């Protein structure tokens with residue numbers, strides 16, 4: 001018998017080959033996921049039964065729903081004892097739910113247009129890879145355009161607001177090389193002074209290039225929630241970044257301002273801050289100055305959210321290895337450059353889930369303004385609509401609708417953030 | 430001294446450290462360090478763990494602050510003045526043990542970032558420079574990948590290229606090969622040898638004694654925060670003077 005021997009030399013290397021085609025198909029999926037064992041099968045059957053029961057009992061409420069009727073009693077007549085929802089309240093009070101009950105109806109197109117433009121402005125920011133970066137110029141101008149559309153009045157107000165921002169940025173850029181922390185403060189103070197001074201110019205020129213003005217107290221409905229949500233989230237992210245970095249500052253004054261601010265704001269319930277905005281601030285203001293209520297609420301919610309976002313970002317900063325700071329330093333980048341180019345992009349990416357968490361919470365918390373007698377969507381439902389003779393007693397349909405609006409928005413935000421996280425994934429761990 | 434003149438490769442001083450001391454809190458890490466590095470010198474720093482090798486070279490580009498004595502780099506004295514520090518850092522390249530590439534940027538962006546932002550080089554030109562150095566470290570084809578997709582050896586070569594893109598006059602290496610698999614060590618060392626042959630001033634903390642013999646014109650041995658011995662590599666390895674050095678060499682070369 002020939003002697004066996006194990007010596008072996010590979011004569012040619014194997015080429016790369018595709019993996020075997022995966023077995024696919026619905027049946028296989030069902031078997032693997034729903035009926036993999038007796039217990040699993042039982043669970044599947046029971047769950048299916050529960051789902052079907054829920055659908056059977058809820059379906060008539062939707063299917064028999066009345067969409068056209070002037071009042072609850074009329075709706076009940078149409079239903080004639082059958083089960084069904086009175087969705088007519090939504091169609092009949094549609095504009096009130098969206099814009100409040102005092103916004104002039106011939107001007108609905110203005111907030112409507114602002115809403116559409118929001119997508120044009122948001123797209124290049126949210127989907128930066130798909131749109132030319134020139135569109136960001138419009139994004140920068142959008143807040144001022146939207147303000148003018150929604151509030152109306154003289155165009156000078158948003159123009160001066162914009163100039164104030166530009167001045168602040170200019171001051172920041174000029175001083176950032178010396179000290180980033182001081183530059184932020186200097187820029188902010190410059191803008192603030194400019195705005196206060198420009199108030200003296202714009203006040204007597206109310207009618208220069210003016211469109212019909214709508215005061216804040218005439219606004220309401222989901223528009224308010226959306227406005228507060230969008231404005232406060234977009235403001236609180238940059239403020240949160242500044243606070244988080246300030247908290248790590250080597251300058252004690254800056255550090256302690258940030259720590260005290262964050263800890264104080266986080267320790268106070270939002271509703272308290274809103275009452276402060278509503279009532280207390282008025283005492284401190286010189287008599288005769290009208291400091292817009294919505295503006296006060298925006299400031300309070302922004303402060304509240306920035307404190308939370310600052311802590312989320314601090315977590316992101318802490319998660320970065322020290323080597324990243326050192327590599328940035330060793331290349332000669334200054335503090336502002338290292339932060340902007342190396343540290344923040346990574347820290348913010350880590351912080352996305354936390355920031356979204358705060359953003360979604362904040363957006364839902366905008367309904368708290370109904371407590372300080374603003375007529376946001378919840379305020380509208382609880383006040384003018386449910387109090388009216390026609391619709392007293394319609395709860396499910398109204399609150400269900402409000403819940404649906406919030407759910408759709410929040411779910412959208414959540415889906416977007418997960419997509420963004422996948423986009424930003426560059427490490428293949 | 431005879432040895433002193435022999436060690437000189439040029440008259441131009443690159444780094445001058447005099448009576449430098451550093452403490453971490455109450456812990457005296459570096460004690461009375463005196464070191465003059467001439468332009469074009471290749472210095473290898475060796476020593477047991479915790480002897481302060483990393484701390485010493487990190488003081489040279491002010492990643493660590495020293496408390497006493499002076500360090501001047503290319504004539505610029507390191508003080509707490511941020512302007513001076515940034516100037517020195519842009520002249521001194523540093524390569525780390527763990528590469529420290531920026532994971533959110535592509536290889537090319539890693540290399541062009543500092544030239545564009547610190548040197549204000551136009552983007553096109555910075556990219557050309559980057560590609561030149563990526564070719565030099567033999568990975569131009571990886572330019573559009575992210576660091577996470579590269580092997581350790583490749584990442585370290587990118588890190589070297591990234592530093593070179595700033596056209597530094599001095600390069601610092603802190604154990605550039607100790608996080609690498611044996612197969613990848615040589616590809617990184619080859620890159621460093623090539624750099625040395627071109628006359629780059631290099632300070633290199635490493636335990637690769639083969640590299641030290643081949644490339645260094647001076648080996649410095651540190652222990653307990655002090656320079657214990659320095660000499661030409663031949664003398665250093667064949668005829669160590671201090672007991673501490675002998676022990677260290679027997680441990681590191683013993684097997």
Ligand SMILES: Nc1ncnc2c1ncn2[C@@H]1O[C@H](COP(=O)(O)OP(=O)(O)OP(=O)(O)O)[C@@H](O)[C@H]1O
Nearest residue numbers: 453454456458476477478479480481482483484485
């Ligand atoms: N940031 C720090 N704070 C306090 N002590 C430190 C710090 N960095 C280093 N040390 C201490 O200083 C001493 C010298 O550290 P260093 O990193 O310079 O040593 P090393 O010679 O590079 O050692 P290794 O070969 O392990 O890298 C060590 O005892 C270390 O524990």
Ligand SMILES: [Mg+2]
Nearest residue numbers: 482483484604
């Ligand atoms: Mg070390």
